[in-house]
Amino acid sequence: MTLLKLLFIRHAQSVGNQQKRMQGQREFELTDEGRRQAEKLAQRLLAEAWRPSCVYSSPLKRTVQTTEILLAHFLAEPLPAMVSDLVDGEVDSPLEVLATNPSPAIAVEYADELKEFQNGIFAGLTWAEARERYPDLCHQLESSSDWIQIPGAESLQEARSRARQFVHRIIDRHADGEQLWIVTHSWILQHLIAELMGCDRSWRIHARNTAIFEFWVDRSRWQRTDQNRFNTDLWQIRRFNDYHHLL
Template sequence: MLKLLLLRHGESTSNRDRRMAGQDDAPLTALGVQQCQQLATWLYDQGWQPSHIYSSPLRRAVESTTVLLHPWQWQLPDSQGVEATPTASSRAWRNLSLAARGEHPPPRFCYAAELQEFQAGILTGLTWTEAQQRYPDLCEALVTSLDWLPIPQAETPRQGRRRAEAFVAQLLVQHRNGDAVWVMAHQWILEHLIAALMGSDRTWQISMGNTALFEFWLDCDRWSQTGMARHTSTLWQIQRFNERPHLLTGGAITTAPPADSAP
């Protein structure tokens, strides 16, 4: 089975300030770092040994990934950023480095532009109050209409779904049973990734806190088969869905859910 772990980054300054982050480069807050440290410890204690790691190149995702590697004493490559990101069809894998001698070889690592958050256009970086002040007609229409409305300079949900589908397709081509893959991304694109992975023709809203995780196990060898394989649930398993077990203390989550990053 291929083990696939989808992860949302830790709390960013935009989350804290309830700003529509989009594709800005907001860093993690101190709380966001703490959330990732707790997640890292939990993953290490669970015995996770990822063979491959993908990350959005946005700062809050890169910082989250960096913290996750600490228990294994692995380090990200020095170079990063969208300009160095390979396309889905020509991925450039990089080797993580060891800060000290470890028991396991470091996984292979790749920045993936498809994992960036929603491009929020003219609303990027604004709070909702600020957006209402600058663009009152647009915000009123967004609140009152159940239909999709275009936001100037923003991408469409269909565009987001297409890049999610492209990422999932390449993931399943490039990996095999026995791989353990981490994917560090953002709330809006994670919704599209999950819908694409599960074969849903609709993208469902998921209220996920920072560092929420989704763990899927699937049989790569039978992914393309038709017939009974598609309906045999032992081949397609959801181990965890929108969980934050690393933040549980006495049955209570220690942090409040952040604001959504997309309008």
């Protein structure tokens, strides 16, 4: 059975992660450790032959850099060993350069729906900095489990709506047999997964940097309302918060 395969990926460690900042939609680059994390994931996906037909990525820098590192490993494939016989020592280029063959281009689309939570006045701050600047608001947040709107931030409904918009778009656009990478952020990832799974609630997921969440869906039956909605052969969770490439 041929299915549409979706691989959701959280970006690698950023400077903001390292400094424990509430990054929101502020721009932070990957740390050296983050680059190593992305390299490890790229090697894993390459070894698994998990080649995407299309990649969707948040346009924020930490996610773009993760996407670029992952894709770099899929831009060239080794030629057969006999290449050394063909060059016969008459070409100046080193063999490691000659033994690469450009692969078909992989389409990449940067989607605003995949951006991290727009967290308003907290963007880029540590919690200690936020408590110093906004002590009353932080006290409210620490004292209640109910949602309290942060000035300048998007609402939960707005975040869930953009997650819904993205999931509907990829389901409408792609077909069984395709493989997609969706490179995004930990907070919005929770809403994306809830939307894909048809949950009327969003659930807390402690996604690790470069963790992968792999879903297989039968696109041809996606709109069915009969008992096939409960047929688990058609809707499969293959991996969930899997980061064993870092261990």
